Amino acid sequence: MKKVDFEGFTCFAFDADVSRSPLSDSLNRLVLESSASPDYYARNNFPPNQKKFAHRHLYLLVKDQVICFQDLALRNAYHLRQNQNLSIKMFPGQIKFHKHLYQCIRIRVNDINELPLLISNFESIGIKFLNNKQVQEDHAHVVYKKYVEYEKLNEGVFRDIQNENTYFFSTPHRIEFDQFTAVMEQIKMSCNFNLFDSFLSYLFIKEKVIDLIGIYSDHCDQSRFTEMKEEIRQRF
Secondary structure: OOOOOEEEEEEEEEEEEEEEOOHHHHHOEOEEEEEOOHHHHHHHHOOOOOOOHHHEEEEEEEOOOOOOHHHHHHHHHHHHHHHOOOOOOEEEEEEEEOOEEEEEEEEEHHHHHHHHHHHHHHHHOOOOEOEOOOOOOEEEEEEEEEEEEEEEEEOOEEEEOOEEEEEEEEOOOOOOHHHHHHHHHHHHHHHOOOOOEEEEEEEEEOOEEEEEEEEEOOOOOHHHHHHHHHHHHHHO
C-alpha cells in the first residue's frame, strides 16, 4: 500500500469545451458533456484513438443557488453510496456556461445508469436541476472539489494515489487563472511537453494553502519531471 504523504479536499480549475448531452432527453434535465482531457488528445491527433468512453464527464446544472451547496452535495453523495449501495462518484463545483455562473455536479460518464436515482434524491432535498433544453456548445470554465490522497514522488512533485495518471507540481505563490493558461500553453509549445492536459489546483491543510499545477496524461515521461518543474518555476 502506497504511503499517503498528505490529503485533503482539493479544488480543480480548468477550461473545457462543453456541449449538450443526448442524455438530456431521457432524463428531462439539461446534462452537459465534455471530454476529460480535450487539450491532451487534440494535439496533432496524437496519441491516436485514445479518447475513451470513460474519459468523458457529465455536468448537471443547479437551477437556483443553494447555501453551502458543495458541503450539502458531498454529504448527500456519501449517504447515497453508503445506504443505496451506489458506486457513483460525483464532485460538486461551479461552471461558467454561456456567461452564466451555475452551481453544478460533475459525474463520470460510466456512472450514467445511476443518474436517475441521484437526480431524484438530490431534488428531494431541494437541489433542483435545470430542465432539458437546447443549448449550443461553449468553452466553459469549470471548478470542482475532490478529496485527494497525495503521494510524494520527489521534492515538489506529487501524484494522486487514486488516479496514477494525475500529477501535481507545487508552486511558491498563488497563480491567477489567465496567467496559468497562457504560460502552460507556452510550455507545451516551446518544450515539447504536449502530451498532457493541465489544471490549476489548491488545497487547505491546517491553516496553510498548497498551490499546485496539475497535469493529466496516460503518457507522462517521469524522467522529464525535473525539467517540467524548472520550467514552471522560471515561467511563473
